[in-house]
Amino acid sequence: MNRIHTLLKSGLTRNVALAGITLLAAVYTIPRVGSDLSSVQTVLTRIAPLGASSGAAAGWDLANIDNARVDSWISTFTTNPKVKSRFAVWLDRLPTYEPMISAKLAARNMPQDLIYLAMIESGFNPTAKSPAKAGGLWQFVSETGQRYGLTVNRRVDERNHPDKATDAALSYLSDLHARFGSWYLAAAAYNTGENRVARIMRQVTGSEKGTDQDYYRISSLLPKETQQYVPMMIAAGRISKQPEKYGFASADIVVTE
Numbered sequence: 001m002n003r004i005h006t007l008l009k010s011g012l013t014r015n016v017a018l019a020g021i022t023l024l025a026a027v028y029t030i031p032r033v034g035s036d037l038s039s040v041q042t043v044l045t046r047i048a049p050l051g052a053s054s055g056a057a058a059g060w061d062l063a064n065i066d067n068a069r070v071d072s073w074i075s076t077f078t079t080n081p082k083v084k085s086r087f088a089v090w091l092d093r094l095p096t097y098e099p100m101i102s103a104k105l106a107a108r109n110m111p112q113d114l115i116y117l118a119m120i121e122s123g124f125n126p127t128a129k130s131p132a133k134a135g136g137l138w139q140f141v142s143e144t145g146q147r148y149g150l151t152v153n154r155r156v157d158e159r160n161h162p163d164k165a166t167d168a169a170l171s172y173l174s175d176l177h178a179r180f181g182s183w184y185l186a187a188a189a190y191n192t193g194e195n196r197v198a199r200i201m202r203q204v205t206g207s208e209k210g211t212d213q214d215y216y217r218i219s220s221l222l223p224k225e226t227q228q229y230v231p232m233m234i235a236a237g238r239i240s241k242q243p244e245k246y247g248f249a250s251a252d253i254v255v256t257e
Contacts, residue, residue, distance in 0.1 A: 069231035138169035
């Protein structure tokens with residue numbers, strides 16, 4: 001459903017050392033991710049998790065698994081001047097939408113850290129649009145948005161309504177989690193489609209249901225964009241929780257816990 005686009009149209013790439021493997025990553029032109037990674041040139045295939053617990057670390061309610069891809073996205077978000085400037089905009093927008101998203105997550109007993117999925121999807125821009133015709137805060141394509149109760153036609157596009165789009169996105173994510181048993185796998189399915197993740201999980205593990213670690217077990221068989229999707233979300237969360245640590249000191253930034 002969600003597709004990773006580049007942060008920069010210039011075709012800018014940068015080399016990031018990843019345990020001896022070079023990742024060539026171009027970054028966003030618009031505040032969302034796009035599906036085919038046509039502008040993200042990557043030679044990275046599969047990198048196994050470097051450690052970390054399968055449960056949530058302190059201050060997290062998603063698993064905060066260490067992985068070289070997470071480190072590479074932190075480096076990209078914090079050392080590339082153009083990308084860092086755009087990420088600062090995302091941080092500045094966070095307080096606008098955090099109270100609403102947080103309340104809805106709490107009402108459903110869902111992890112608060114799923115807010116960072118919206119961050120990497122749209123940069124908290126409720127009118128963001130992608131070349132794949134996804135739209136809104138959670139970047140729904142029309143079919144999925146309509147399946148989860150959003151009106152999408154020539155006159156009305158409720159994908160651009162933050163409150164309604166959040167309800168739809170959380171319903172979709174909740175269904176995905178019920179199917180796969182893991183928020184990492186649910187996020188991967190949100191990005192690339194549930195049937196693809198289900199097929200790969202059955203192929204690799206013998207079951208659709210799995211764990212967060214299984215995301216990395218099946219990663220090499222996922223589209224290259226989806227291989228980056230969860231690491232990007234976790235990187236965004238790490239920076240957002242400690243912006244000053246990563247060079248985003250601002251009196252206007254509200255840190256989520």
